Amino acid sequence: MKALTANKITKYFHDPETFQVLKDVSFDVNKGEFVAIVGKSGSGKSTLLYLLSTMDTSYEGNIVINDTMVTGLTQNQLAKFRNEHIGFVFQFHYLLPEFSVLDNIMLPALKLKKKSKDEIEARAMELLTLLDIKGHETKKASKISGGQQQRVAIARALINEPAIIMGDEPTGNLDSKNTKIVFDIFRQLAREKGQTIIAVTHDDEFAANCDRIIEMVDGKIIY
Numbered sequence: 001m002k003a004l005t006a007n008k009i010t011k012y013f014h015d016p017e018t019f020q021v022l023k024d025v026s027f028d029v030n031k032g033e034f035v036a037i038v039g040k041s042g043s044g045k046s047t048l049l050y051l052l053s054t055m056d057t058s059y060e061g062n063i064v065i066n067d068t069m070v071t072g073l074t075q076n077q078l079a080k081f082r083n084e085h086i087g088f089v090f091q092f093h094y095l096l097p098e099f100s101v102l103d104n105i106m107l108p109a110l111k112l113k114k115k116s117k118d119e120i121e122a123r124a125m126e127l128l129t130l131l132d133i134k135g136h137e138t139k140k141a142s143k144i145s146g147g148q149q150q151r152v153a154i155a156r157a158l159i160n161e162p163a164i165i166m167g168d169e170p171t172g173n174l175d176s177k178n179t180k181i182v183f184d185i186f187r188q189l190a191r192e193k194g195q196t197i198i199a200v201t202h203d204d205e206f207a208a209n210c211d212r213i214i215e216m217v218d219g220k221i222i223y
Ligand SMILES: Nc1ncnc2c1ncn2[C@@H]1O[C@H](COP(=O)(O)OP(=O)(O)OP(=O)(O)O)[C@@H](O)[C@H]1O
Pocket: 013, 014, 015, 016, 021, 039, 040, 041, 042, 043, 044, 045, 046, 047, 048
């Protein structure tokens, strides 16, 4: 079963001059697959992930996620779709700095309103334990280290049990011990819960242990 299909994705940037950043990119990702996107700096990985995550809607081609054609949806429809189906871990994790670690993790689930506040808090505490950040839950997000913030962003991405988790260098700020913790969590989510993981990474070992590697060169998939 397909979790995501990208069909003939082409994108241009026009500043300072017109430049084709993605060239007719097509691929599928299966449900429960753990995929790494690799390639040299500037090859278009982050741009592609940004489109797949539905945050950027200016491209040609189309994207289907969980049987929904997301290309063409309105911004309101996309915001709702993202909160329900996609978890994000981006390089700049966009935590709310003045909110506590716990509130940051709980927020997407409180917005979704599918579970009670107590259930959401219990799940957030489980994630804190899993990611080895328990004990920091009442601190402001701005008052913990970069690596801890990264793990809070991962917990936040997982709270709604999204069908797809997308990460741009999800382990970029982490030491090898925490990289392994995060990798193992992703591995387990894909195997046991059928969640699909798509991660842009520069970490060769991380990529080599994924189910599949998608390699980009100059805006095209070559492998
Ligand atoms: N907003 C933008 N306007 C114009 N050009 C851009 C913009 N964002 C990215 N680019 C250019 O598009 C190309 C691809 O960028 P992208 O960030 O997708 O690469 P990447 O493979 O993710 O690189 P890295 O591994 O360094 O993160 C680069 O040449 C970059 O300079």
